[in-house]
Amino acid sequence: MNRSFARVWLCFGLSGALVSGCSHKAFRSTASNLRTLPPAIAADFTYVRQISPTVKIKVLEQRSDYTIRRVELLAAPSGSDTNRWIELDYYDVGAKNPTPVVMVLPMLGGGYALERHFANYFASRGYAAVIVRRDRRQKTMLVEDLNRLLKEMVLDHKRVIDWLESQEDLDCSRLGIFGVSMGGIKGAILLPLEERIKAAALGLCGGDLPFILTHTTEPGLVKRREQELKERGITLEESEKRLRGMITCDPMTYAGYVDPKKVLLVLGRYDDVVPFQKGVELKEKMGNPETILLPAGHYTAVLSIPYIKSQSFEFFEKRFAESGSKLVDKPGGNLTKIQAGRR
Secondary structure, three states, X not given: OOHHHHHHHHHHHHHHHHHHOOEEEOOOOOHHHOXXXXXXXXXXXXXXXXXXXXXXXXXXXXXXXXXXXXXXXXOOOEOOEOOOEEEEEEEEOOOOOOEEEEEEEOOOOOOOHHHHHHHHHHHHOOOXXXXXXXXXXXXXXXXXXXXXXXXXXXXXXXXXXXXXXXOOOEEEEEEEEEEEOHHHHHHHHHHHHOOOOOEEEEEOOXXXXXXXXXXXOOHHHHHHHHHHHXXXXXXXXXXXXXXXXXXXXXXXHHHHHOOHHHEEEEEEOOOOOOOHXXXXXXXXXXXXXXXXXXXXXXXXXXXXXXXXXXXXXXXXXXXXXXOOOEEEEOOOOOEEEEOOOOO
């Protein structure tokens, strides 16, 4: 048998075994449990919306059912960074009516293969998709920079949503986010701070960043951690204590202000990259949203991608349908009623 053909069938077999061993828990609660974001926290993320932002757009790839465009938005000046661009890969489905849109938040590293896979999937199902590419400063980031960069991440994504709202072919009353690993952590921070997001599918994520950074088995982070311990002459426990004094922009900080109906969590029972216990703690603090538990670790969860895709899409469909309809002011002053749900 051809080896590559055999590997494909092996992956499908293992994927089936993983899916058969997973559990899917629905959310059952009432809106009375919701807590309003305190003004002091909201004030940390206020910004001036740009009426006419500087934008550069070029076509990357033309496909039969959608076009991939590279969009660059000039970010707001911050400290010495006065010429920084927010980069997006925009999957434009070119529909006649405004379509839902999903922002795909990337993992910590890699070549965007997984993010493109999910963006392709959403676009093939009629959703516009936007990969918000990693901040280039991440490569040289120090631990001391992390809190500031996470806060700037929130503001960058708010500006991305501003731009999405300016596009006539997008219906941002049906805006979702999707993220795995670091993308899921970013999404868990962003969701309670951005009310325009109607649904979030977040995978292999957790809260309590000081603990995660201290205990993760991710090779790149382990290398950085060991180097820091050696350079500073401190123990692992001392490093975690130091991180707790620096990091406040954390999923756990804002989890109590999440509407759990907006969230689908995917956690791996044997995840030690983003330790499973921290995913469970985040789930509980979010109000126990709908959750899929995979019998997998951080990397073996890749075998469940087909299941994660279908469940995420079904979740978005459900949430967008529940968001009702809106009146969109089209050019010429005509109001058109846009029904929620997929066209």
